[in-house]
Every structure is written in structure tokens, then in C-alpha cells.
Amino acid sequence: MPFGFSCHNQCSLEFIKSTGEDLIKMDLVGNVDSCPVTTDTWEARAMIKQSDCGGQSVYHCLSDNKGRKWEKCVEKTQLIGGQCPIFTDDGYIDWKQCNTSMPTCPNSTYISDEVYKYPACFGNNTASKHVAPSVALIIGIVSPVLIIVSLALVAMVIVYRRRKSKLVVKCPENADELQTLIPEGLQEEVKKHYVLNGMTALSREDGKSIVVLGKFGNSVSSTSRCILEGFAKQKQWTTMEFRYTDIPCTVEENTIMFVYGWFGLWNDDPCSIEKVRNACQELTHLLGRIPNVKIIIGMRSDHLKKYHLEIDEATKDLFHIEINLDSEDVHKDAEHLKYFNEKIKKTCVKSECACNDLKFDMFRNGCDKAIIGIPLKVNVLAKYHDLIHGYVDNRDLLKTMTDHFTALENETEKKHVYGWIMYICLKGKYARSENVDEALIQNMKFGITARSFDENSDELNRYVRMRNSDKRNNISPQDAQYVFWHPFIYICAFHYLYKKDPDAVISYCNIDAIVQLVRPEGVSKTYLEVSADSPRVARFNERMQQKGLVDEYKNHPLIKTTAKDSHMGSCILV
Structure with a gap:
């Protein structure tokens, strides 16, 4: 823990x-x-x-x-x-x-x-000793005080409103204004106090690393990047961003790093424990060897809860300081409601629109409430405003998006967009510098060519964009990887494709997606996962044997082993 x-x-x-x-x-x-x-x-x-x-x-x-x-x-x-x-x-x-x-x-x-x-x-935990005054005395004392306090509050609110544009937020370490270090124009809802808390934690002498936790869609990556950029700007440090499987051997002094993708980009791979342990050890060694290095770990809270016992005692200090985005209270609900109104309600100019029937409480009580954060729900329905009617009907964001891809397949004028979306879903990513998989395109009848990929297409940009880390590192469009703008959109495309043609997914989809999102029948699955029957499990086993990956994934629930009661090793099943 x-x-x-x-x-x-x-x-x-x-x-x-x-x-x-x-x-x-x-x-x-x-x-x-x-x-x-x-x-x-x-x-x-x-x-x-x-x-x-x-x-x-x-x-x-x-x-x-x-x-x-x-x-x-x-x-x-x-x-x-x-x-x-x-x-x-x-x-x-x-x-x-x-x-x-x-x-x-x-x-x-x-x-x-x-x-x-x-x-x-x-400390001193003794209750105050006093003689209870009479009711009349209480009223006589409290009434004038309440009037004075009320007038003072009104006056302070007036002063606050008049001077709001001149507020200066100071950090005790120096005169930098932390608020100005937080990027503006964010695409996701990011609470500034979480960013300030993260920056302050890293400024402490013992704050070498923090972990930003939140459920899927609770702005974990956006909050982590705001902390990264704000701290780097404040300290004039260098920033780095990479997956937990791509940790560099060394870094320069005065570097702050954001490490993401823990246990899997889309969902957890039950057999990723050893990779996570190795990554934790590598990060711990970097902190021990190189002065002035800070680390931000962005991780889904349900993954840490599931696997925390598997993290070595020697690396637990990486997770000592948490910025937890999952806490719920009245104040946070008010902020979510404001974001909901700004992103969805106020942007609609139609007098008769399904968004008139969309209520904020639907986000809190839907089928997806346990796993999907409210910020992601707002962002998805703001980006795909025409899907709001579907969400109002079923209160299930995954089903709403899956139904959308079904409809997209039948839109003749968007065939190339549909083809590229499904191609990237099966491959996991696309880069112009790589040859397209002609055999896959032909087998799946996608009807696309390398020349038809247009990263500037508004229609394609609704789903696909340059990978954030490539954009931050100024990778050229030719060499950059193009992925879905959020892992959840990828999962929706995967669910659609698996429902449409499960055999094709088992045969052609990238291995990472299958081990993260597919479980055999009889094994409990989460909201984000799909089930595979025995013939498809067998087909996947054959594919893994051909690739020489059976030993690496021998304890994954999809991989059949001869010893039914074999030790589960580094693989965690629930």
C-alpha cells in the first residue's frame, strides 16, 4: 500500500x-x-x-x-x-x-x-471547560457578532471582486507566482490546487518523487503534465516524458520526468509485474545516482490498489507522496458541474438539442460511474456532441462510443476515416516512416493507402492525433507516431471491432491490446474488458507460439499451460 x-x-x-x-x-x-x-x-x-x-x-x-x-x-x-x-x-x-x-x-x-x-x-486534546451561559446571554452576544461578521464578509467579497485580477499567489520559497506557471487552455479539467500541491511537494527536500493517482479519465496525465511544466518553468529545469518501459539509462542533473503507461497503455496486463518492478528499481537508482532529479508517476488508482503488494519494499518510497484525484466532496462536484456547463451546455446554440436532457447527475449514476472519471465523460461528449442523445438513453459511455463506430462504418463519405481508425486500432499506432501493412489492409478491406493518411484532416483529428510525447519532443510529422487522442477512445474502437469480428482481432490485433483487454470466458472481467471463448483462446495460443511469446506470458489467463495448477508467478488474477 x-x-x-x-x-x-x-x-x-x-x-x-x-x-x-x-x-x-x-x-x-x-x-x-x-x-x-x-x-x-x-x-x-x-x-x-x-x-x-x-x-x-x-x-x-x-x-x-x-x-x-x-x-x-x-x-x-x-x-x-x-x-x-x-x-x-x-x-x-x-x-x-x-x-x-x-x-x-x-x-x-x-x-x-x-x-x-x-x-x-x-497534542492537547482536552475539551474546553466553561459554564454554560443562559440562552438570553447567548443571543445577546451572538447576534451583534453575527451581524459584524456578515458585514465583514460582504466587504471582503467586494474587495476580492475588485482586486481579483491583481491577486498574487506567492510560494514561500521564492517570489515566483505559481499560478502563472500553470498552462492555460487545457483540453482536460485540471484542478489548479492539485498542480500547486504537486509542485510544492516536489520542492520539498524529501520530495524526490510523487505519484498522481486517479481513475480512468480523471485527468491524471493532464495534471501530471501541468505539474511537470510548472515545476520545470519555476526551477528552469529540463523535462522528460516517457513510458515506464522506456526509462533512459541516465539523465542530466536538473531534470524532472513524467513516467506514464504503468501496467499497460489501455488497461492492465496481468503479467507486467516484473516490468513494473524493474522500472521502479531503475527510477530509484536514478534518484540515488544523479542529484537534482525529480519524478512524477502518473498511474490509475485501481491499478495501484490491485498491484501495490507486488511493488518491492526497496522502491516503495517512489509512491510515498500521493496526489489523489479521486476524492469526492461538495466543492469538487461544484467544479465538475461548472466544467460540464462550460464545455457542453454553454457551447450549444441549438434550441432543441439532446444536451437539454443531459443532466450532471447522469455522470454520477451511469453504468460507467465506477471506472470512468467525470472529466473524461465531459470531454468525450463535448467532442462528440451529436452522441449526447445516446448517452442520455443508456448512461454508458463505452456503449455510446461503440455504437458511434458502428454508424461511422456505414457513412460512405467517411470510409477512409473509418479505415484509418480501425487500422490504427489493430496496429496500436501509425507512423509515416513505417511501411503500411498491405496484407492487413487487404484482409480487412479498409480501402486505405499510405498517401490517404492526412494528419491535418478535421474528421480524422476527431479520433487520432500525434502522440503527446512526440509532440513535446518536437518529433517531425514523418517520424512521429499517431494514436487515439485518449486511451478510452482506443478501447471503444477495440470493443466495436471485437464485437464486429472477434476472429480478426484475435488474429491481427497488436499483442499488447489483447493481453490488456481480452480475458477468457470463466474469468471475471472489468467494464473495459471483453471475453474470448475457447476456440479463440486456442487461436491466440497458436499465434503466441508462432511469435515465441508463450514463455513470457505463460501465466496470463489467455495462455493455456499443461499444468492447470501451475504457480501464477508474476501474474495477478482477480
């Missing part, structure tokens, strides 16, 4: 004075005198506060860095012995070192909502 916390961005708004700052940041509902220190009292308070929590957030009662106690609903995280969780001014969980001379300090790994077992983490 990773050891994680969300770092306080330690930035302050210049115009907020000390008294006003405390007033703005105060949670009038959550402040308490003391925190519960027994299982029964903790669970009782959690039950009372249950209505305030939602998604993955759970009840916490923690101190802040001033010793004040707060009750809040946040996502729990794991800490190591000797560490105490505390709330930052922004309501996220950070940690401080416990006074180990006290016998009730944590001495082993634990979860943040179990902190009540370690009273030393609360």
Missing part, C-alpha cells in the same frame, strides 16, 4: 490580512474542542457526520498545524509509523512527526481515520 498524503500548497493570497484569512478559511461547522480517542466515540461522531461525507471521503477529526481540532470528511490515506496526520489550511491531509518520546505515538503503518488509536497525535 502506498504511503500518501496531500501536500499543503503553502501559498497565500497577498490581499488577505491575518484576521480576514482566518475568517475565510474557518469551517464554522467543523471546529471542535477535542477529537474522539476510542473506537466507540469515533464511530459515533462518524455516524453523526455521515450526511456530510460522500464518494470516497470519510469522517476525520484531526489537528491542524496550530493545534486546533477539526472534523471534516476527506479521503483516507496511509501513514507510516512516527507520522501524525494533520489538516492543512485548505482542508487536505498532510503529516507531521510525532513526539516519539510519548508512548501513544504510532509505531507502525496505519490509516488516517484510525488516528484515534494514537492520542499523542492530537
Whole structure:
């Protein structure tokens, strides 16, 4: 299990004075005198506060860095012995070192909502002693105070609105304005406080690496790249971006790296564990050998949850600091709703459009809610606005896109676009510098040629674009690889093609996609995976034998072995 916390961005708004700052940041509902220190009292308070929590957030009662106690609903995280969780001014969980001379300090790994077992983490946790005043006295005192506070808040809001364009966000390390380092015009929803938290975490002396976690479509890559670019701009460092299987042997000093594609580009390959271990070891060695190197790991949260026990103890420090994008709360829902309205509702000029029937709650309650993040759902339906009616009907983004590819096949004027989409799906990528697979094109009747590929075509660009890392590294259009603009769109194309012609997929599709997205009948599969019957499993075995890959994938559920009870080795099945 990773050891994680969300770092306080330690930035302050210049115009907020000390008294006003405390007033703005105060949670009038959550402040308490003391925190519960027994299982029964903790669970009782959690039950009372249950209505305030939602998604993955759970009840916490923690101190802040001033010793004040707060009750809040946040996502729990794991800490190591000797560490105490505390709330930052922004309501996220950070940690401080416990006074180990006290016998009730944590001495082993634990979860943040179990902190009540370690009273030393609360410091002075004695409830205030006071004589209860009369109701009349309370009213006499509180009423004028509330009026004054309300007037002060109104005045501060007015000042804030007038001076909004002049806000200066300062980092304590230097005078750089971190906000200006975050790229504008982003294609995905990226929360700036996550970017600021990541940049601040990497600026710490012990912050050599961070892991950005989130479910599929929760802007993991976009957030990671914003942290990468912002930190590099702030420090004047060099940036690098590569898959976990392509880690360089060495890098220059003053380099920050973004490592992506863990366990598989589209889904997890159950037999990728050894590659992941090797990659973790290589990154750890780079950090140990070369000064001034930072690493950002972008990873799906469900993959880390599934495989965390397989990560070697020696490399666990790579995952010590988490920026978790999956936490849900009222504030985040409001941000998602704003993004939804800006990207979909406000851009539509039709008076009678299916988007009028699309409600934000549909994103939270659909068939795809467990695996697909809301930002991706918004981006897909914003890009393919004409598919909104389908999503309203079935609340399933994968089915909506699969049905779209079915319709695209029958559009005569877009035959070349359809052909290239399916060709790239089977091959996994396309580069002009590589010869096209003429046999595949003929067998599948795609009707395309190398000359018909036009990377500037608006229709093709709806699905395919230059690989991000190639674009960042200024690779020429001739040598660059062209891929689907998001892995999810690739998966949708794969599902469509597998439904249309499963034998062709098993026979011709790239091996990586099959081992990541296909499971044999009888083995549980996820929302993103498809099932193969016995004849197709046998056909895939023959293909792997011809390629000499049976030994490498001998423990994959698709590969039959003679010993039915053979040891599963580095392959994890669920």
C-alpha cells in the first residue's frame, strides 16, 4: 500500500490580512474542542457526520498545524509509523512527526481515520471547560457578532471582486507566482490546487518523487503534465516524458520526468509485474545516482490498489507522496458541474438539442460511474456532441462510443476515416516512416493507402492525433507516431471491432491490446474488458507460439499451460 498524503500548497493570497484569512478559511461547522480517542466515540461522531461525507471521503477529526481540532470528511490515506496526520489550511491531509518520546505515538503503518488509536497525535486534546451561559446571554452576544461578521464578509467579497485580477499567489520559497506557471487552455479539467500541491511537494527536500493517482479519465496525465511544466518553468529545469518501459539509462542533473503507461497503455496486463518492478528499481537508482532529479508517476488508482503488494519494499518510497484525484466532496462536484456547463451546455446554440436532457447527475449514476472519471465523460461528449442523445438513453459511455463506430462504418463519405481508425486500432499506432501493412489492409478491406493518411484532416483529428510525447519532443510529422487522442477512445474502437469480428482481432490485433483487454470466458472481467471463448483462446495460443511469446506470458489467463495448477508467478488474477 502506498504511503500518501496531500501536500499543503503553502501559498497565500497577498490581499488577505491575518484576521480576514482566518475568517475565510474557518469551517464554522467543523471546529471542535477535542477529537474522539476510542473506537466507540469515533464511530459515533462518524455516524453523526455521515450526511456530510460522500464518494470516497470519510469522517476525520484531526489537528491542524496550530493545534486546533477539526472534523471534516476527506479521503483516507496511509501513514507510516512516527507520522501524525494533520489538516492543512485548505482542508487536505498532510503529516507531521510525532513526539516519539510519548508512548501513544504510532509505531507502525496505519490509516488516517484510525488516528484515534494514537492520542499523542492530537497534542492537547482536552475539551474546553466553561459554564454554560443562559440562552438570553447567548443571543445577546451572538447576534451583534453575527451581524459584524456578515458585514465583514460582504466587504471582503467586494474587495476580492475588485482586486481579483491583481491577486498574487506567492510560494514561500521564492517570489515566483505559481499560478502563472500553470498552462492555460487545457483540453482536460485540471484542478489548479492539485498542480500547486504537486509542485510544492516536489520542492520539498524529501520530495524526490510523487505519484498522481486517479481513475480512468480523471485527468491524471493532464495534471501530471501541468505539474511537470510548472515545476520545470519555476526551477528552469529540463523535462522528460516517457513510458515506464522506456526509462533512459541516465539523465542530466536538473531534470524532472513524467513516467506514464504503468501496467499497460489501455488497461492492465496481468503479467507486467516484473516490468513494473524493474522500472521502479531503475527510477530509484536514478534518484540515488544523479542529484537534482525529480519524478512524477502518473498511474490509475485501481491499478495501484490491485498491484501495490507486488511493488518491492526497496522502491516503495517512489509512491510515498500521493496526489489523489479521486476524492469526492461538495466543492469538487461544484467544479465538475461548472466544467460540464462550460464545455457542453454553454457551447450549444441549438434550441432543441439532446444536451437539454443531459443532466450532471447522469455522470454520477451511469453504468460507467465506477471506472470512468467525470472529466473524461465531459470531454468525450463535448467532442462528440451529436452522441449526447445516446448517452442520455443508456448512461454508458463505452456503449455510446461503440455504437458511434458502428454508424461511422456505414457513412460512405467517411470510409477512409473509418479505415484509418480501425487500422490504427489493430496496429496500436501509425507512423509515416513505417511501411503500411498491405496484407492487413487487404484482409480487412479498409480501402486505405499510405498517401490517404492526412494528419491535418478535421474528421480524422476527431479520433487520432500525434502522440503527446512526440509532440513535446518536437518529433517531425514523418517520424512521429499517431494514436487515439485518449486511451478510452482506443478501447471503444477495440470493443466495436471485437464485437464486429472477434476472429480478426484475435488474429491481427497488436499483442499488447489483447493481453490488456481480452480475458477468457470463466474469468471475471472489468467494464473495459471483453471475453474470448475457447476456440479463440486456442487461436491466440497458436499465434503466441508462432511469435515465441508463450514463455513470457505463460501465466496470463489467455495462455493455456499443461499444468492447470501451475504457480501464477508474476501474474495477478482477480
